[in-house]
Amino acid sequence: MLSRTASALLLSAAASQPCLAQSASPGAAVALDPVTVEAPRRSTPAVARGRTMGPRRADPLPSRESAAVTAAADAAAPASVRARFDALAGGVALVDRQDFPVTANPTVSKALSGVPGVVVQDFFGGNDQPRIQIRGSGLQQNPVERGILVLQNGLPINRADGSYIVGFANPQLAESIEVYRGYMANRLGATVLGGALNFVSPTGSTQPGAQITVSGGSFGQIGSAGQAGFKKDNFDGLIQFDASRRDGFRDYNSSERVAISGNVGVKHSENVSTRFFAGYTDLGFDVAGPLTKSAMYADPRQVHGGPRVVGGVAINPGPNVLRDKPRREASQFLVGSRTTATFDAHLVDVAIGYTHTDDMFRFPISSGIRTTEGGDLTGVVRYAYNPGAAVLPLLETTAQFTTGSASRENYINQAGSTGAKFGQSELDATTLALYSGLNIPIWPAFTLSPAISYAHATRDNDDTYRLATRPTIAYNPANPTMLLPNGAVPTQSTSYSRAYEGWSPSLALSYRPDSISTVFAAVSRSFEPPTHDDLLATVNGTPNSSPGRPTPGNPFLAAAAFTTPDLKAQTATTVEAGWRGRTDRFSWDAVTYYSWVDNELLSLRDATGASLGAINADKTTHFGVELGFGARLTERLSGRVAYTYQDFRFDNDPLRGNNRLAGAPRHLVNAMLQFQATESWRLQGAVRWNPERTPVDNMNTLYADPYVVVDLRTEYKINKTFSVFGEITNLFNETYASSTLIVDQARPDQAAFLPGDGRGFYAGMKARF
Numbered sequence: 001m002l003s004r005t006a007s008a009l010l011l012s013a014a015a016s017q018p019c020l021a022q023s024a025s026p027g028a029a030v031a032l033d034p035v036t037v038e039a040p041r042r043s044t045p046a047v048a049r050g051r052t053m054g055p056r057r058a059d060p061l062p063s064r065e066s067a068a069v070t071a072a073a074d075a076a077a078p079a080s081v082r083a084r085f086d087a088l089a090g091g092v093a094l095v096d097r098q099d100f101p102v103t104a105n106p107t108v109s110k111a112l113s114g115v116p117g118v119v120v121q122d123f124f125g126g127n128d129q130p131r132i133q134i135r136g137s138g139l140q141q142n143p144v145e146r147g148i149l150v151l152q153n154g155l156p157i158n159r160a161d162g163s164y165i166v167g168f169a170n171p172q173l174a175e176s177i178e179v180y181r182g183y184m185a186n187r188l189g190a191t192v193l194g195g196a197l198n199f200v201s202p203t204g205s206t207q208p209g210a211q212i213t214v215s216g217g218s219f220g221q222i223g224s225a226g227q228a229g230f231k232k233d234n235f236d237g238l239i240q241f242d243a244s245r246r247d248g249f250r251d252y253n254s255s256e257r258v259a260i261s262g263n264v265g266v267k268h269s270e271n272v273s274t275r276f277f278a279g280y281t282d283l284g285f286d287v288a289g290p291l292t293k294s295a296m297y298a299d300p301r302q303v304h305g306g307p308r309v310v311g312g313v314a315i316n317p318g319p320n321v322l323r324d325k326p327r328r329e330a331s332q333f334l335v336g337s338r339t340t341a342t343f344d345a346h347l348v349d350v351a352i353g354y355t356h357t358d359d360m361f362r363f364p365i366s367s368g369i370r371t372t373e374g375g376d377l378t379g380v381v382r383y384a385y386n387p388g389a390a391v392l393p394l395l396e397t398t399a400q401f402t403t404g405s406a407s408r409e410n411y412i413n414q415a416g417s418t419g420a421k422f423g424q425s426e427l428d429a430t431t432l433a434l435y436s437g438l439n440i441p442i443w444p445a446f447t448l449s450p451a452i453s454y455a456h457a458t459r460d461n462d463d464t465y466r467l468a469t470r471p472t473i474a475y476n477p478a479n480p481t482m483l484l485p486n487g488a489v490p491t492q493s494t495s496y497s498r499a500y501e502g503w504s505p506s507l508a509l510s511y512r513p514d515s516i517s518t519v520f521a522a523v524s525r526s527f528e529p530p531t532h533d534d535l536l537a538t539v540n541g542t543p544n545s546s547p548g549r550p551t552p553g554n555p556f557l558a559a560a561a562f563t564t565p566d567l568k569a570q571t572a573t574t575v576e577a578g579w580r581g582r583t584d585r586f587s588w589d590a591v592t593y594y595s596w597v598d599n600e601l602l603s604l605r606d607a608t609g610a611s612l613g614a615i616n617a618d619k620t621t622h623f624g625v626e627l628g629f630g631a632r633l634t635e636r637l638s639g640r641v642a643y644t645y646q647d648f649r650f651d652n653d654p655l656r657g658n659n660r661l662a663g664a665p666r667h668l669v670n671a672m673l674q675f676q677a678t679e680s681w682r683l684q685g686a687v688r689w690n691p692e693r694t695p696v697d698n699m700n701t702l703y704a705d706p707y708v709v710v711d712l713r714t715e716y717k718i719n720k721t722f723s724v725f726g727e728i729t730n731l732f733n734e735t736y737a738s739s740t741l742i743v744d745q746a747r748p749d750q751a752a753f754l755p756g757d758g759r760g761f762y763a764g765m766k767a768r769f
Contacts, residue, residue, distance in 0.1 A: 022153035022200050022263075022275060022338065023081045023178060081178075087391040089449050089508035089520035091117055091181030091195070091578065091591045091626060097202075100171060101672070102684060102713040102725050104215035104223065104762035105244075108132065111171035112197075113670045113688065116642040117181050117591065117626035121663075121739035124288050125219075125249055125757045129166055129328070131663070131739055134181050135593065136622045136648045137194030137528065139663050140742045141603045146531050149190040151198040153263075153277055155336050155353035160376045160404030161429035161459055162191065163531040165359065167283040168332050170259050172225050172242045175202035181626070182574060182593060183506050183524035189380065189400030189433035191455040193526045193572050193597070193622075201263055201277065204229035204236030215764025217727070219757070220247030220254075223764075234267040248288070249757040252303045252321055255285035261334075274339040280331070287326035289319050289364070290609070290741050290751045293705075300735050300755035306543045307608070309478045317608040318751025319364035320480055320543055325416030330359040336378075347393070349382040357406075365413045365475075366541030366610035368422065374406025390439070392447070397436040404429055410538065412473055412546045415481075422470040422547065422561055425494065426462040427532050431455065437506075449508040449522075456501040457529040461536055461564070463495040470561045474545035474552035487555025489548040494536055494562045500569040502527035517581030524576075529569040530601055534614040537603075539563045541610050563613040570616070572597040587630040595622040596651075602698075605743045607750055619651035620661065641671040650698070659700045663742040665690050684713040696753075697746035704753060707736035726763045733759040 085092045093115045100111050109120035109130050121131040129143040138147015145163040149156060158164040171177060178198040180188065185196035212226035223244030230237055239262035247254050261279030268274065288303050295302060295316075306320030319326065336353030356375045363370065380400045384393035405428045412419030437451030469488035476482040506524035513519075538547040540559040545552040548561030578591035599616040606612055625645040632638045646668075648661040660666075669689040676682045687710050693703035710732060715725040738756030746752060 022203070022277075023198070083391050085178075086516075086518060086580070087447075087510070087512065088184060089447070089510040089518075089522055090184035090576065091179075091593075092184055093118075093179040093181075093589075093628075095177040095179065097175050101686065101711075102682075102715045103727055104217055104725070104764045105221060105246075106172045108166065108169055108171055111174075111177060112179070113686070114628070114640060114642050114672065115179050116589070116628045116644050117624065118179060119644060119646070119665065119668060122756060123739055123754055124253055124255070124285065125246075125738075129285075132166055132197075133664070134179075134194035135595065135624060136646065136661065136664060137192050139648070139661060140601075141533075142605060142609075142741055145533055146192075146601070147528075148192055148194045149185055149188060149196040151188065151196060152279070152334065153201055153275075153336070154188070154198060154338060155334075155351055155378055155380065156189075156402065157332065157334065157355060158402075159355075159357065159374075159406070159429070159531075160378075160402040160431055161427070161531040161533075162431065162457075162529065163533055165283070165330050165332070165357070167257065167285070167328075167330065168281050169197065169199055170242060170257075170281065171199070173201065173240050173259060173261055173279075174199040175206060176200045181591070182576065183504070183522065183526060186433075186451065186453040186504060186506065186524075186526075187396060187398055187435050187437060189398055189435065191431060191433055191457065192528045193570065193595070201261065202227065202229065202238055202240070203263060203265055203275070204231045204238045205265065207238065208236075209769055211766065211768040213764060213766045215725075215762060217762030218760035219249050220245070221760075221762065222246070235265065237264040238262060248286070249760075250288045250301050250303060250755065252286050252325070253288045257284075258282045271343060272339065272341045274337060276337045278333075278335040280333050282331045284329040285327065287321070287328060287362075288754075289321040289326060291753050291755060292316050292318070292749055292751050293737075293753050294749075295751070296737060296753045296755050297735055300758065304751045306480050307477070314477060316749050316751060317747060318543065319366070319609050321364070323415050323475075323480060324364045324413050325362065326364050326413075327362045328360065330357065330361075332357045345385055345387040345389075347382075347384040347386070349380075349384075351378075351380040351382075353378045362413055362416070363538075364543065364609070365473075365546055366543060366608065367538045368413050368541075368546055369411040369418055370408065371411070372406050372408045372427075374404060374427070376402060376404030378402040388441075390441070392439040394440070395436070395438055398434070400431075400433045402429075402431045408532075408536075410547075412471065414473060419473060419546075420471040422465075422472070423494070423538075424463070424465040425536065426464055427536075428460040428462075429458060429532065431457045431529075445512050447510045447512070449506075449510065451506045451508075453504045453506075453527075454501070455504070455527050455529070457499070457569075459496070459498045459500075459530065459532060459535055461494060461496050461532065463493045465491065467491060470548055472546045472549040472555065472561075474542075474549055474555065477544050477552055480544055484552060485555050487549060487557075489556075489559055489561060492560050492562070494564050496535060496564050498530075498535065498566075500527075500529035502569060502571060517579075519579045521577040522575070524574050526572045526574065526595075527569055528571075528601070530567045530614065534567055534601055534603065535564055537563050537565075537611050537613040539611055539613055543608050543610070565613055565615065567601065567614060568599040568616050570597060570599045570601050572622070585632045587628075589626075589628040591626040593622075593624050593626075597622060604698075605741065607743060607745060607747045609741055609743070609751065612744065617650060618653060621649050621651050623647045636676045637673070639671065639673040641669065644668045656698050659698060660695050662695045662698045662700075663740065665694045666692050680717040682715055684711075686711040686713070694740070696740045696750075697743045699745045702746035702748060702750065702752065704737040704740050707734055707756075709734050709736065709756065721767055721769065723766045724763070725766070727761075729760040729762070730756070730758055
């Protein structure tokens with residue numbers, strides 16, 4: 001009976017979309033053979049489908065087209081990825097490619113805009129470095145390089161120390177994005193408070209044939225993407241590419257990205273399948289930097305020219321973007337494989353992956369130029385035991401080990417050119433993550449899910465800079481193009497060897513009165529060690545001087561150029577509860593959580609934007625509500641809304657009291673309304689609303705203003721092969737701060753606001769063969 005119920009759930013849930021062949025969900029298998037299931041034909045649009053509601057259920061808003069459903073290799077548990085997500089006792093979401101907005105610029109922020117609890121704040125509008133935070137983890141980094149685990153096909157693109165470059169995460173090349181919030185990510189080997197994002201690539205089985213997209217529009221934007229897939233006998237394969245560039249909305253705002261990837265699947269037998277994949281991404285973008293609030297409202301296109309000296313007093317502190325030309329150029333090569341074997345109730349999934357990352361970040365003069373090049377190797381073994389063919393396995397366990405090393409060099413940024421070297425390090429890191437969990441039926445419709453995870457991490461730095469002094473430069477603050485005499489400070493070793501370990505138990509209870517509704521409650525622990533970027537930071541620079549020179553006019557004032565704080569791992573205890581379900585016209589997903597965080601990692605900056613290094617806050621609290629709702633209002637009109645509430649605070653901090661943590665909007669609403677005018681023509685309206693001001697600094701003295709941004713989109717299918725689309729972004733040309741720098745103590749005249757793009761017009765064409 002249970003098997004028949006699960007099978008029926010699989011067919012209903014998969015009727016509109018393919019099962020995902022490289023999912024990281026518990027019990028998922030690498031799969032090949034497609035089985036076609038005809039979906040019911042309705043004129044209802046697909047806009048209100050599952051991403052605001054978390055996992056996709058039997059969809060109240062199905063597609064009008066048939067879809068290929070990949071048969072799961074796990075014959076003992078014939079449940080789709082969607083059904084597994086639906087049964088998980090925590091915050092999860094599954095975003096299919098057809099759920100992405102109809103846009104000429106498919107950024108991570110747009111792809112995840114309908115997922116409650118995932119906050120993505122654009123920095124410069126292109127494929128750059130938006131601030132992604134889930135439940136506040138990694139919130140206070142500038143740029144954000146920690147706090148979530150980012151995966152591609154179940155293997156991390158994070159480095160071994162946990163840091164990542166978000167620009168490598170490309171929704172244009174993803175068939176779906178799996179979102180695991182909070183402790184749900186522990187089963188994937190995550191050692192973070194926030195969660196994990198898994199970008200699942202299409203395969204030759206799920207998307208055979210060829211397709212290409214070309215688009216362009218405002219701010220010099222142009223892009224193209226394409227793919228070709230095949231399926232023959234026991235093999236399938238797919239290759240895809242994405243290339244884009246834009247001049248940008250602001251004066252110094254260009255960006256470009258080229259990515260190519262492919263995968264090949266081999267079915268060795270009825271029980272064993274392997275998928276090989278490889279990819280390369282090359283990314284570059286100008287860092288347009290922040291503005292003062294007054295300058296942003298006067299002209300959001302401009303860039304900051306650094307502080308001015310008026311009457312012997314410096315005003316408008318911030319980086320000199322015009323002179324320093326900050327920019328990031330990074331590339332990553334990834335190769336890996338996953339093999340799944342199923343034997344009766346047993347499933348074993350073995351994966352191995354390697355990434356090589358080359359990263360150049362030209363910061364403003366206060367931090368200099370940082371180059372990092374190295375490789376990381378990851379091995380993963382997952383096991384699932386499901387004797388009853390239930391949606392979730394009775395037992396699931398994961399072992400993941402990542403090791404990596406990198407060479408890092410630090411150079412002075414001399415007016416946008418590479419100056420003298422002042423630092424050199426060999427960085428090594430390992431992270432071991434072990435997880436075991438049970439899903440025990442204890443009563444009809446009730447499941448108890450106890451789990452335990454263990455993490456051990458090492459972070460080692462060998463300072464290989466051998467000179468007795470570190471060079472410094474400075475510009476005259478009264479004339480910031482005039483160099484002052486060069487200086488030098490005594491070399492202090494930055495070598496360190498740190499080790500971290502922690503246990504993270506969890507206990508969840510879920511109630512499923514039927515196959516389309518789940519109620520759950522859970523308590524969990526989390527553990528997050530610092531990255532090398534936390535442990536090794538440049539300090540004592542100013543907007544007019546390099547690290548180690550806090551007073552530009554004094555070239556030989558003894559000051560450290562680096563800080564290596566002895567940081568603790570941050571830990572948290574979280575309680576959460578949720579309810580998700582659907583009717584024939586409505587879907588909902590509601591989760592609330594409260595976290596008591598110890599030793600939260602904060603990366604602080606001073607009023608000029610210069611780094612102060614990382615610290616551990618003593619105690620903080622994170623309270624949040626994540627709500628998603630979708631509705632089919634009529635046969636042609638549908639809508640969805642995602643609401644995120646965040647109240648993150650210090651807990652009786654000696655300096656900051658019970659202030660809010662800077663950078664976290666308290667309320668965030670993303671809504672979309674879609675009208676299917678005809679069988680071929682659809683229109684979308686989207687709103688992003690931040691209704692309350694957001695603190696820029698932890699002392700809560702400076703705030704970013706509320707804003708509302710409206711986008712309009714449309715798509716018209718000319719025939720089965722060709723379709724065209726258009727988009728107007730920021731319809732009312734709102735001037736607003738899409739994000740801000742985060743500092744500890746701000747000044748009213750500080751350059752800390754990052755303007756969002758103004759009104760833009762875009763169009764493109766898609767072709768499928």
